[in-house]
Amino acid sequence: MQDKTDKIELSHGSGGRKTQELIRTVFQKNYSNIILDQMLDAALFEIKGTKLAFSTDSFVINPIFFPGGDIGKLAVYGTVNDLAVSGAKPYYMSVGMILEEGFSIDDLRRIADSMALAANHAKVQIVTGDTKVVEKGSVDKIFINTSAIGIIPSHIHLHPANICPGDVIIVSGQFGEHGLVIKTRRQEFAFDTPIESDCASLLPLTQSLLAYGNKLRCMRDITRGGVATTLNELAEQSSLTFKIEENLLPVSPVVKGACKMLGMDPLYLANEGKLVAIVAPDSAEDILHRLHCLEKGKNASIIGRVERELPGMVIIKTSLGGQRILPMLEGDPLPRLC
């Protein structure tokens, strides 16, 4: 009865449980080392006393232009954000492009302009790159890979191992917009939503929060797999329970409504400009206030707390007063008919 296959499925790239399995069983098994095995958003290491963060990401999004951004803006901010939530300030970036034969040079110019603007905004320099062109049909228009390196202040040690029972879980704003924009702009969807992707640099938020030192335990940017998957990763890596409350979740009425219509859950939709921060309870209100003062953090909310009782699990307290386990994304989020 089971789908027995030794082939890659789309869900292996969804950022959820299957992606993790693939990384563990194929890549980590072969490349295992002390830095990779931390399995953080960026590789953290020291060279001659300087703490560095290094990260890479590939962008294969469809459509390549969407409300609130494009594949180029996403490719810069996606990698910048991986460094940002590690506590790093990014300095240099590489850009690798794979272009499909026949791709419009005007569109490529538009994407390069957008990347330059984003890099300028994040104060990161694009210092090296690579371009390949493949036969029509070999890729979907354009694929972009970016890598970046940045420096972490010596006193900053963000890590899931720092998380303690009693800590407070904060999200930096309303979530689900990016995932919904992408899904509704794909040609198979029959309706549009009046929302834009949240694609943005997290640096203003993360650099501001670093002032809280060890009161800031850990940060993650919420990307594929959504809030639910990010929290599951942190719960597993800290071996603690993450308990969140449905009533506290900041979800816009538009996202809520569209998700209801499509049978999707905003907790599993991708974001490209949101983070989750785990902070010490005595600094939580202060940190929330600091976030509220920043444009990209004005809708930040405390959504729950860290507990000890069910290690590695995320529990959601519903508005009815019940509780349920919030699992990691299992496959691609597909709309339900019922």
Added chain:
Amino acid sequence: MFNNIGRESPNYIQYLLKAIWAIKIPIRIMEVCGTHTMAIARSGMKQVLPDWITLLSGPGCPVCVTDETDIDLACALADLPNVILASYGDMMRVPGTDGSLMSSRLNGADIRVIYSSNDALRLAVEKPSCEIVLLSVGFETTAPTTAITIETVVKEEIKNFSVLSLHKAVPPILRFLLLDPELSIDAFLLPGHVCTITGADAFNFIAKDYSRPCVVAGFEPVDILEAIFMVLLQQQLQQPTIEIQYQAVRKKGNVIARKYVEKYFHLVDCTWRGIGIVPLSGYAMRDAFGGLDARKKYDLPVPLVKNTHCVCGDILKGRKEPIECALFATRCNPASPVGPCMISEEGSCAASFLQIQKGK
């Protein structure tokens, strides 16, 4: 009924729960609709209800009750050269006797995920050299939109489009369950969306012939709680009837939508996964539109029926618990489901499986 304290009040849910707890009648209520099952599970409702109220998830998820042989048929269609199968997303992972649409796609079949029957129609127009087959599932709610799509296909003389209809009707399956003398269900929460089309009157037989209380319920947790309370009152007063909690529903339903369905479909005996053949419960295309019926248009293999030994039928009837099924948590599990109660992530068996995992 609920005027003492308004629905907008933050205390309303507590008020409702208090009212429900005050009626101490052991009762087994089947929520027929898959969306109700999801709302109950997502809201953690079972934890806040008294333990003398048992909620059973019924056969109301059209995806879960799609028989293995129908999935096999869809896979066989998708494997045909030049055919694009247009399917709703949640059908992709449902296993047939040997693989799913997802595995067929991995093996090269052209299967596109659609969100409405019109998306399939658009595909047919955009790709005139391909044959588009709409894998059409759902109950009375989706059958009218399929019928309207077929109407467009007929009017515009689109030749590269056909339908594999797996549409099913809800009243016949409930009658089938009720005919079982060992049925252990005391009341029903009826599906709001289905009733907007059928009308509440289509379910009168449940109260009239089988003396079971029924309430047509909306989809918010608070709607379901209200409906449970209404069911309890009926049971307490021993006055089974059909009540409407979901305000969008009328007694007569949507006559126009039903006319579209009747024009293109007729009811035939149909196999429900885990349950078996249910008389006159499936919508087949009328002979006059045979050219648009994928079952007739293509030379398809006769499905190989296998006995899975799944007891989902008994679980749905409230006669057996998931743990009593020989396949439970062994051959049948959420990663590799056999029957409808395990396919739906909130079905009785999937929920029991999760409890076991949690307890480990």
